Amino acid sequence: MEQSYFNIIPQKVMQATFKDGTKLKADAKLLYGIINSLTKKHGYCSASNGFLAETYGCSERAISRYIADLKKLGLIKTHVSDDNHRQIWTLETMASKTDTTTEQSRPIDRTGDGVRQNWRDPIDRTGDKLVNNISKSISKSNKDILSGSGEPDHTPYPEIIDYLNDKADKKFKHKSGKTRKLIKARYNDGFDLDDFKRVIDNKVSEWKGSPDMNQYLRPETLFGTKFESYLNQKMSSNQEKQSDLDRLAAQYGDW
Numbered sequence: 001m002e003q004s005y006f007n008i009i010p011q012k013v014m015q016a017t018f019k020d021g022t023k024l025k026a027d028a029k030l031l032y033g034i035i036n037s038l039t040k041k042h043g044y045c046s047a048s049n050g051f052l053a054e055t056y057g058c059s060e061r062a063i064s065r066y067i068a069d070l071k072k073l074g075l076i077k078t079h080v081s082d083d084n085h086r087q088i089w090t091l092e093t094m095a096s097k098t099d100t101t102t103e104q105s106r107p108i109d110r111t112g113d114g115v116r117q118n119w120r121d122p123i124d125r126t127g128d129k130l131v132n133n134i135s136k137s138i139s140k141s142n143k144d145i146l147s148g149s150g151e152p153d154h155t156p157y158p159e160i161i162d163y164l165n166d167k168a169d170k171k172f173k174h175k176s177g178k179t180r181k182l183i184k185a186r187y188n189d190g191f192d193l194d195d196f197k198r199v200i201d202n203k204v205s206e207w208k209g210s211p212d213m214n215q216y217l218r219p220e221t222l223f224g225t226k227f228e229s230y231l232n233q234k235m236s237s238n239q240e241k242q243s244d245l246d247r248l249a250a251q252y253g254d255w
Contacts, residue, residue, distance in 0.1 A: 012091060018073065026153075027188060031063065043093050044088060045090070046085050046086060047088075057181055059185065059189045062188040062189060075091050077089045157180055157183055158174045161174035167201065167208075168200070168217040185223075186227050191227070200222060
């Protein structure tokens with residue numbers, strides 16, 4: 001039977017800020033929660049970047065960047081064991097390595113600033129009401145990070161999908177969860193709005209009007225794992241000319 005667990009993100013991680021005043025990205029905070037949940041069995045996480053990328057739904061390069069940020073802020077610590085496996089400790093497990101207080105005697109923080117951040121036993125010895133409050137608080141924190149309410153999500157989902165619909169004569173919805181996940185993953189890889197438009201232009205000029213290929217002018221194909229190769233695809237001179245005409249028409253309308 002699959003065991004359920006919470007991704008706990010301490011207040012210190014939620015408020016983490018670099019020396020230049022830049023706040024830790026929400027994606028890195030959520031990754032901390034995932035790593036933290038994986039430390040519960042052995043006291044450390046040994047997951048590879050590939051596994052974390054698959055779990056999170058982004059690239060390994062993005063995972064490496066988030067881990068580097070967490071290490072820079074001292075929120076996690078990594079170590080390569082004798083059998084050549086990487087081990088990751090989170091803020092909680094690092095604290096537990098030096099904390100000699102027993103679980104039963106550890107005081108409970110009732111201020112709401114990190115209620116029982118170091119607890120490992122799902123059984124609350126002070127009553128069901130506190131457990132329910134903790135569960136609601138953690139659930140809300142995770143939802144806030146996923147939705148971006150803790151840190152505004154500036155990814156231009158509407159602009160990208162509107163551009164695709166206009167160029168390919170489609171009717172995709174920018175609020176689709178699957179579509180937004182694909183776009184967000186590419187943004188996490190470092191691509192921007194112009195890159196998305198370039199990919200759309202490249203494939204529309206090649207596939208639009210083709211009975212076999214027109215069906216692939218869709219987010220899951222364009223914004224998937226082949227995005228970078230589509231971006232760097234060189235159009236023929238006729239395709240470039242038509243793309244330029246389309247951009248001029250969009251800018252100036254009918255002359």
